[in-house]
Amino acid sequence: MIRFENVTFFHAGAKRPVLREVELSVGEGELCLVTGRTGAGKSTLLGAVNGLVPRFTGGHLHGRVTVDGRDTAAFAPQEFAGLVGVVGQDPLAGFVTDTVEEELAYGMEQLALPPAVMRKRVEETLDLLGVAELRRRPLRTLSGGQQQRVAIGSVLTAHPKVLVLDEPTSALDPTAAEDVLAAIIRLVHDLGTTVLVAEHRVERVLQYADRLLHLDGEGRVHDGEPAAMIADSDIAPPVVRLARLAGWTPPPLSVRDARRRAASLRERLDGRTPPPPSTMDGEPKLAAKAVTVAYGKTVAVREVDLVLPAGQVTALMGRNGSGKSSLLWALQGSGKRHSGAVDVAGTDPAKVSAARARALVGLVPQTASDLLYLDTVDAECRQGDAESGVVQGTCRALLDDLAPGVPGDRHPRDLSEGQRLALVLAVQLGAAPGVVLLDEPTRGLDYQAKERFTAVVRRLAAEGRAVVVATHDVEFVAGAADRVVVMAEGEIVADGPTAEVVVASPAFAPQVAKILAPSPWLTVEQVAEALNP
Incomplete structure (x- = not known):
């Protein structure tokens, strides 16, 4: 279905190629996971599948790329619209209409499909991705995760033979990510769709992949069976790193397989416990009382009380659309607040100048x-x-x-x-x-970059700041957060030490916690320290 023949690609003016002499053949109905560190060339490889690279990126591509027998050099990217569906890293940048329903129909309109077919596929896709209640919502009012699901749906309605997804679950909560992956796997198994997925959160996709394509950062693409490729890869999810620690060969690729082999590891850990959580009684840096945020008739945040102590990293979690981003903007002072009060060093950030508010509360948005x-x-x-x-x-x-x-x-x-x-x-x-708010900061970061970012977040807290990270990245939370606050429908439904909250939740538990449950281990590093004190 997809063939790369001796493909080399240089960005304009670059001395080193992003892709170097790539030889690759992907058959019909295969799900290929594309891995590699940030900047290794994953997006470039995906963009070459329908000719976006080099036609829209510039640069020089040598060699030949064909899809279903069509040479990408001989056809413009729009000629591949019915054959290759592409979802990029930034869903909002790819939208061309105003509402969810219109966006799902737009691609089919360009392919001149009959109205009856379009209506049927729109309804099927709304149900498939769980966004039926959003059909008339303006796209710009959706959360990042909701936008990502709509972007995926907009290419699924055309029933392409090839689906190219660049970090499709990066903005999705764990449950939504599972739903989207289940839909993609159904396309692979039932319709024979060929899927290429580039994903930094390898733990979400690895168990479903038929093949793994790894970019080594030098332009070469290594191709093989997932278990063999991941065994010594520098891009390894927690389940594989735990397998290395325990000496399991070949490594399991799923939590289910790892639990079957974890009895001996649990015995070795018997009588040992993870380090106790840090205290939650530092000096309050921010106190919010009865904060409510509403957009018209939609209440995004409902009478939330929240105290953020100095020296603490708080993870703000919850499904897409639960109100996390709206709460962060309200706390910073720049966002809409219908009612309630926020106190930072005796000052409400919403009632001072933007410069003064920045000195009180710093906010890094999703994008x-x-x-x-x-x-x-x-x-x-x-x-x-x-x-x-x-x-x-x-x-x-x-x-x-x-x-x-x-x-x-x-x-x-x-x-x-x-x-x-x-x-x-x-x-x-x-x-x-004194307060730092970060909204989905780990999107686009590989495991090594996330480790470095975790150290940065911990250092900010050690300096006496209160740090809040709104995220769906449960593995990052396990290693970085002292406390977890869970939101649902604009309200706080759980608040406590990280181990207590995430271990009790099947959706938010990290891989190590699921494998070693009911013991409250969260990370491979905790297990390694216990085995080798």
Whole structure:
């Protein structure tokens, strides 16, 4: 179905290729998981499948890419619309209509499908992805996860033979991610759809993959069976790293298989316990009382009370659309607040200037690049220092501390996800806020980048700040958070130490907790420390 023949790709002006002499053949009905570190070329590989690379990205592609016998060099990308469905990392950037129902129908309209067929497929897709109640909602009012499901649905309605997905579950809560993956797997098994999935949260997809394509960062693509490829890969989910620690060969790819082999490991851990959670009684940095956020008749946050102590990392979790982002914006002062009060050092951030609010509460939104608008990294740093009223060089020093080696003359949108996140965080931290709010900060980060980011978050807390991370990334929460607050329909439904909250929840429990339940182990690092004190 898909063939790469000696494919090499250079970005314009680049001396090193992103893809180097790639030879690849993907058959009909295969689900291939594409892995690799941030910036390794995964999105470039996916973009070459329908000719978006190099027609829209620029650069030079050597070799030949064919899909179902069609050469991508001989046909424009729009000629592949009915054959290849593509969902990029940023769903909102790909929307062309105003509402959910219109977006699901748009692709079929361009393919001139009969109205009766279109109506039937729209209804099927709404049910398949669990977004039927959103059909008339404006796309820009949806949460990031809801937008991601609509983006996937908009390409599924055309019934393409090939589906190319770039981080399709990055903004989805665990349950929604399982639902979307179940729908994709159904297409593979029942319709013979060929699927290429690039995903940093490998733990979500690995067990379903027929093949694994790993980009080594030098431009080469390594291809093989998932169990064999992942055994010594530097991109390994917790279940595989736990298998290495326990000496299980070949490594299990799912929690179910790992639990079957975990009896001896549980015996070795018998009598040992994870480190106790940090205390939750530090000096309050932020106190919110009865905060309510409403958009018309829709209540996004309902009378929420929340106290954030100094020195604590709080994970804010909940299904897509539960009100997490609305709460963060309300706490920062820039977002809409229907009623309630927020106190930060005796001041309500909503009642002071934007500059003063930034000095009280720093917020990094879901799409960090929304805060970047200048042409170079150095220009962003200088502007950040000016807006924060601090000595020039403060932001650059913070950036070098968070992500050393970022070129000052580089355009911010040419940075990797991790570097962009570090730049925005440095800009926000320049004002030295006592409260730091981060909305889905681990999207686009590989495991190694997340480890470094975890260290950054822990250090911010050690400096006496209160840190809140709104996230669906349960593995990140297991390693970084002291406390978990769970929201549902705008209300807080659970609040407590990380181990107590996530272990009690099948949806939010990390892989290690599921494998070693009922013991409250959360991370591979905790287990390793217990076995080798």
